[in-house]
Amino acid sequence: MATTEVERRRGQLASLSIAAVVIIVGVPLWWRTTETYRAWLPVSQINELANLQLQLSADVEVVFARGTVTPEQQKKVPLTKTQDEEHTVDEDTALRYRYETKYRTANIMEEDALKQPSAADADLSLHTLSESPCGSLVVYVIPESSSLLPEDVDVYIGQRRTALLRNGAQMKVGRTIEQLLAHLEPRIRQVLKVMSFSHTDITAALSGRVRLSPGNKESIADSMRAFKSSPGYEITFSLLNPDPKSHRLHWDIEGAVQTYIQPLLTKLAPVANFSIDSQTLYYAMLGVNPRFDSSRNAYTLNSDSLAHVINPVEARLGSNAASSNPVLNFLLYAPDAQHSPLYIQDRQKQKVPSNAFHSPRWGGIMVYNVNSFYGPEAVFPVDINIDMAKVMGVFLAQLRLLLGVQSSTAPPGFLVAPCSSTGLADWELDRLMWSRSVENVATAATTITSLAQLLDQIGNIVINDNIAEQVSSAVTSLQLAVAELEAGNLGFALQYSKEAILASERAFFDPSLLHLLYFPDDQKFAIYIPLFLPMCVPILLSLLKIISDARQRRKERQAKKE
């Protein structure tokens, strides 16, 4: 009896130790050897970024010209003043605008500059005096009697980063400085709305991240017209000649690009890289047959049918083989001899004066009628030189729209200086840079957070070191960009935000994240079962037996006690 008892205990001990070995050695070993490599990701920092708190700071300098403040007031003028404006866009996006206003009186040279005969001249000489950095503004308050501005104009917005503000008539000398400032403040705010970031622009830039409340269709369409922010754009001009038998078209695209497009793009260089191509496509037809309008003795294209126009053309435009940046297409369509002249009608059945239209985030088409270049007895083919000034005027306007350079409507009493030769004022560039920085930051943050979420959800994805590196660099650049926005360094903020977006996209689209070897857990276990089942069943059974034995013995012992 004793020997059987010893034998039993030995068996129990053996099964217990085997179970222990399996649990302590086997399971961790299996776990380690089947683990996928997952590099460390800065998850906490990413989670911080998911909750985007952006602060945009703009420096505003308000300069009082002689005659706007009395010497007593001048002493009391506060040096700086900071105003904050907070907006909560949605639960994890909040915006704060900070305007840091500095007050000072004009120095002698500025006084001289303000004595120039016209506002444009004053603007130019003020600009040469001091160049204000990207993102900042200078508002000159000039006395009411100043002859710089026409009678009905209160505010002049220059081509650079300066504005001239006429002091109101009721602000006669004698009021206190507080009253003066209180009077000026809403008007300065108005100037800022035009020349610097406005809330609508910034929320439009966040549209990739925040679902806008279904506002009016106009604003949605406006916000969707411009291309998404990208580190580069390819601009392609295509001359469509559907009828090379009758028309031999010549366009000096090289010269026209140099004269009209290049200055604008040079100015926009901090925002993105641009490359320009042009091509001529023959036998490229529009997708719709224009209708003959006998009242005008011309063919017309309705605005409803415009959506179908480009589809057959698009197949021939060709994508850019050399880069993956978005392409802006500008098509110049010279209708064939049988369908000339061709006019585009708007919804009111009126002829569109420019005879051109554009499609959001795609490009523009201009119809260029050439039938007036030759008489009815002309011998085909006719050589036709295209007037590039006319064409480029249209394309330039479309390019501005598609790049998101919005000419916001100035409030009454404002006079906006006409564009310079570059086609873009400094403050317009600033506005674009503000919204592009915010858009880049928002997009990069969304990309990184969704990548982190994806990697978190699918545990099988291998995270290589290079991806972790890209993610970390994206996060660092993002943090820097946010910090620079806060500090008001617009140029750096845009630079960092571009780096962030590049790094985040590279991480997100890395091919190693899409590797072949993902096995769902159930299939993995189907393969393990032939090993696991025969191993675990005896162990489990003997463990059960040990437990039941122990319970029985306890019962027996209790019965003995009783």
Add this chain to the structure above:
Amino acid sequence: MAAHGCSYSALLLIICSVSVFIVADSQDTSLSGGHHAAAVEDNPQAATEAAGKTSEQPAVEERSWEATEVEEATLHEAAADKQDTPAPETEAPSPVPQPKDDFQEELVIRPLHSGDIYASFQFRTLWETDFMSGNKVSHYRLFPKSLGQVISKFSVRELHISFTQGYWRTMQWGQPFQPAPPGAELWVWFQDSVTDVDGTWKELTNVLSGIFCASLNFIDSTNTVQPSASFKPLGIGNVTDHRFLRYATLPREIVCTENLTPWKKLLPCGSKAGLTVLLKSEKLFHSSFHSQAVHIRPVCQDWQCKTTSWELRQTLNVVFDLHTSGQGKREWSLFKMFSRTLTEACPLASSSKIYIDITDDPQGELFELSPATPLLSQAMVLGDRRTFSVYDLTQPVTFGTVRSLNPLIRWKSSEGDMLRPLLHAERYVAGYGLQTGEIHTLMYNNHPYRSFPVLLLDTVPWYLRLYIHTLTVTSKGKDNTPSYIHYQPSKDRLRPHLLEMLVQLPPNSVTEVTVQFERALLKWTEYTPDPNHGFYVGSSVISSLVPSIVAMDTNITMDRPLFSSFFPCKEESSFFVRVYTEPLLVNLPTPDFSMPYNVICLTCTVVAVGYGSLYNLLTRSFQIDEPSPGLAKRLANIIRRMRGVPPL
């Protein structure tokens, strides 16, 4: 039972792999699509977001086309600003600029002796420009933009790409105008300014695969070679450092409509006018042989070669088998071949011609060509003097009163024999079993009295391990020592074997090159989806300067003065020929692909059995059992019980 288990495991494997694909697929789409929504698939917010997006879509659609309002101010301002700059467009009646590019199209039709028809299209775009100088070329007229961008981005000096369906039968059809191997072939010379040639090549193949809708992206280091002698630049430029050359073939590539459409798109007239209207895929691919190619190279603009221009040559060669489809009648017309007739030339082409080879029938007794054309042209083609009837499409006279051109050839007799091609080659695999084999390459020199050297280029994938010591070259039963051998051994999974030899072919002989190989075992992910189909080995390339056929007729001196006929004709005494052999199809040892699961099951079972008995031994408690009584004793006991006697 075994079969059952096998099929079960195969099923499981299939399910497994299918679901892997599905997973990969869905990941792919979700990543490339709305990639920000992808991460929050389970999140209800994403769904509402998507729904919101769709609901706002119509609003956008409505506004998506808007008339451009040009602020007149901007326009005038811009124009006014430009007054001082030299703006040629302001002078309205300026002279028409001379275009720097030129386009030509041409179709050659040659009736073959086998009764087939060979049609060869050539489209040539010449552009006087320099892609390589500092300023970027970006304004295209006739030259396609996509290829121009490729040239300038990847610093390509020369690019030759061909897609071929079917094999050119040299013995029946003679030499083609543009030889091409079955499948896809790509060879590129890069500028010597390129530092990372392999990286550029990889990118280039990917871009070209997008442009031509072909699987050129499967070109990697395992099928790319740098031939040292066989592929010399065809354009100007004396860089022959083969570090800048890459050559690859994909013998398995299937060519079809999706490759033809992008090829046609590169032509200035598209498929709308000129000879291109004939290129209808339903007819082109209903043929014995189809080959389309793009060749880009720099060429001289003039005799002194002061300026260079870029030449883009698009060629398309088809062989129609009209004999079998024509119900025994031997006649063909443009309409029969292409189901189209010609009505006009491409208006952009400076020359547009159809050549019909009538060399074999100068007297018009073999076949009859209608409508007759007064234009005849003679040309030296592949060492032979050929006569062609020419239709010039730029002349309205060509189209006659019906305004359409449909040349027709009707055979009168099926006689005539073809001169055997001077050089041709064939290749096959010999041997049995799945371990070793032997590649035989036969090269025929059919010239009656002259020997000539040929360059043989062989590219063999790494999984056929060549035993280079078994390389033998024999002609007429004797060893023929190659005067030049360039051999680059393969590296597993990295690069293929490259074998280049310069062999002298004796006159009227067959030269046989044999080399033995061993078949390698691949890893299970390296097999193609249909591994039992076999693995292709690309064609061998034989390049040679072949003595001219014209120079061969030394005995026909009747029509020439005696003083001119003593030395053999030196004029164009040899011509360049490139011959491609058949691609090889080699079977590799192919495992049963349910094997991994079977192996897992088997090992697990073995482990389980071993472990189970060990476990049993260790944990069982052993007790001494009463030995059971013997059989005799038990029987005795039963009898005793029946008798009522107590048991033993």
